Amino acid sequence: MQLTQTQTAPMHRRRSLTDVQIQVLFIAPTIILLVLWNIFPLFYSLYLSFTEFSVIKPDVPPAWIGLQNYNKLLNDPRIWQYFALTGRYVVTTVALQAIIGFGLALFLRERFKGSGLVTTLILIPIMMSPVVIGLFWKLIYNPAFGIFNYLIGYSVPNSGPDWLGEASRALWAIIIVDVWMWSPFVMLLCLSGLKAIPDYLYEAAAIDRASPWFQFWRITLPQVAPLLLIAILFRTIEAFKTFDLVMGLTGGGPGDSTELIAVYLYRAAFTRFTTGESSALAYIILVIVIAVSNLYVRSLNRIRGEQ
Amino acid sequence: MAVSTTHAPITYATRVDKVGPRYQITRALRIIVVLLYAVISLIPVFWMVTAAFKSRPDVVAIPPKVFFTPTIEGFISLLTKRVLLPPAMVEEYKQRDDLNFAERIMAERGQRITGPSQYGQRLVNSVIIASASTVLSVLLGVLAAYAFSRFNVPGKGDLLFFILSTRMLPPVVVTIPIFLMYQQLRLYDTHLGLILLYTVFNLSFAVWLLKGFIDEIPREYEEAALVDGYSRLQAFRKVVLPQAITGIAATFVFCLIFAWNEYAFALMLTSERARTAPPSIPTVLGTGGIEWSAIAAGTLGFLIPVIIVTFALRDYLLRGVTFGALRK
Structure with a gap:
């Protein structure tokens, strides 16, 4: 299809694509790719979730056991305990990331000399490989040769808390790393949202002598809300799935104080190799994540609808 | 009444609320807080960078x-x-x-x-795979996002939720079926295999994020262009894309970061030919424990390209509305 490059009215309008053709052409590649890549893994693991099977025993074919995996998991009080822990973790870490990220975006909103450089520097923690981050924070948290305790005021080796070794602190240690790593993500999305707010809204508010407080609640927040919610939505989904960071830092311990549900799943899948059972657990997780995301998406649509 | 004095055109404007001393002080405070955050959050990075040069x-x-x-x-x-x-x-x-x-x-x-060591070859693989999949996911993402944002696509809500849901299944459980599938399709240990997988993984994010950005662009611009005789495609290319550049840049950076750092699938789905750098960094284990300095060196060498790309895109990331504000 040939497009004329002129800025004035091109004469090919009638020959160009109709809106329906554009919709199909623009959306189909994405949907087809996603369906092709997801359909087999999705159905295969759904099938496995009704069987007893282990990948390390490929000679033993999956044996159909119906709902037994689900029955066992849903009646295991530990699973619910891990879900509750995951819930606490997700709410805390995502809330902190949203507050810090949004706050930073508000502060970075007006450009100053070097703001481009500062933004890049703040983004560095996201750019690092999660596996390496787990390893290095372990070094940083170490009570003997780690730098964390020195920075918060314990200058004698081994006098400070053992962040990863105490059940009451280990989850917080993980939250600190996750917040450190992902707040800049929320920041960048909010920053782009803030940049898109037209100036005239504030000009009008200034002429009306609206207080900064009023401007924030009535202009800034509603205008940024869609992008802020998308950032929170993706962070929530990812936080539910957190396992690499935990495996690197605590491995779920001490005891099971940091045994997030995805960590438990990882162990079921790749330490105990109970493939059938872990597929069932993955589906339980999927259903819960879908339910939670649905609530988010609804509130996102409500916000959009009001505009 | 004809007062015909000629004035120089007004080429600047000053917001009256942005000159007072109170504004100057809060501005200084904001910059200090941001700098303080940057310094604190860079301490762990600094620690890692110095570890690369330590014995x-x-x-x-x-x-x-x-x-x-x-x-x-x-x-x-x-x-x-x-x-x-x-x-x-x-x-x-x-x-x-x-x-x-x-x-x-x-x-x-x-x-x-x-x-x-094979680090050099793996770095090359990383560059090929990460850049190809990032370009592909942003490209497909921006097209789908535009269509979802501007048209009443049938089943739009469900399609969008389906796209989102592809990111929800824990990766741990997908790796085995993907592994089986890739062996059947002969995509195991190929560049194409990882490129497509990372694209699939990033697409949900790219579509949702870009749709968020395109929703913010007033439709009036395009409608004006359509009235002027632009076709839909031309309006998309010449009006929407330039305005969505901030969103495109942000999406690009995040897709790149994910594809660049992905570890688990790269470990499972490649062996020699297409292995990327992340799986090889933590395996630089020497005799007697973790070789911190080698890991730090690998991470540092691996971090610098992403920093350069992000820094190069900073003007797009921080750009405001490109046209004059449209008054509704």
């Missing part, structure tokens, strides 16, 4: 060492394959005068360099 005892020194004699043995460990010499042979080996600079350093640790 092995210095990394785990008690108390932690901020000042140390820099060494490049971490980088040498990363880039070479070595064997441990038996203690009896070390002195003899050190005496040889055909040793180059790197060999001398490693000889001090009782190791002999046997050849280059």
Whole structure:
């Protein structure tokens, strides 16, 4: 299809694509790719979730056991305990990331000399490989040769808390790393949202002598809300799935104080190799994540609808 | 009444609420807070960067060492394959005068360099796979996002939720079916296999994020362009894309970061030909524990390209509305 490059009215309008053709052409590649890549893994693991099977025993074919995996998991009080822990973790870490990220975006909103450089520097923690981050924070948290305790005021080796070794602190240690790593993500999305707010809204508010407080609640927040919610939505989904960071830092311990549900799943899948059972657990997780995301998406649509 | 004095055109405007001393003070405070955050959040990064130049005892020194004699043995460990010499042979080996600079350093640790490591080749693989999948996901993402944002696509809510849901299944459980599938499709250990997988993984994010950005662009611009005789495609290319550039840049950066750092699938789905760098970084395990400086060196070398790309895109990331504001 040939497009004329002129800025004035091109004469090919009638020959160009109709809106329906554009919709199909623009959306189909994405949907087809996603369906092709997801359909087999999705159905295969759904099938496995009704069987007893282990990948390390490929000679033993999956044996159909119906709902037994689900029955066992849903009646295991530990699973619910891990879900509750995951819930606490997700709410805390995502809330902190949203507050810090949004706050930073508000502060970075007006450009100053070097703001481009500062933004890049703040983004560095996201750019690092999660596996390496787990390893290095372990070094940083170490009570003997780690730098964390020195920075918060314990200058004698081994006098400070053992962040990863105490059940009451280990989850917080993980939250600190996750917040450190992902707040800049929320920041960048909010920053782009803030940049898109037209100036005239504030000009009008200034002429009306609206207080900064009023401007924030009535202009800034509603205008940024869609992008802020998308950032929170993706962070929530990812936080539910957190396992690499935990495996690197605590491995779920001490005891099971940091045994997030995805960590438990990882162990079921790749330490105990109970493939059938872990597929069932993955589906339980999927259903819960879908339910939670649905609530988010609804509130996102409500916000959009009001505009 | 004809007052015909000529005035120079007004080329600037000052917001009256942005000149007072109170504004100046809060502005200074904001900059200080941001700088403070940047400094604090960079301490762990600084610690990692310095570890890359530390000798092995210095990394785990008690108390932690901020000042140390820099060494490049971490980088040498990363880039070479070595064997441990038996203690009896070390002195003899050190005496040889055909040793180059790197060999001398490693000889001090009782190791002999046997050849280059695969890090370079894997870095090349990483560049190919990450850049191709990032471009592909942003491209497909922006098209789908535009269509979802502007048209009443049938089943739009469900399609969008389906796209989102592809990101929800824990990856741990998908790896095995994907592995089986890739062996059947002969995509195992190919560049194409990882490119498509990362694209699939990033697409949900790209579509949702870009739709968020395109929703913010007033439709009036395009409608004006359509009235002027632009086709939909031309309006998309010449009106929407330039305005969505901030969102495109942000999406690009995040897709790139994910594809660049992905570890689990790369480990499972590649062996020699298409293996990327992340799985090889933590496996630089030497004799006697973790080689912190080699891991730090690998991470640092791996971090710098992303920092450069992000820094190069900073003007797009921080750009405001490109056209004058449209008054509704």
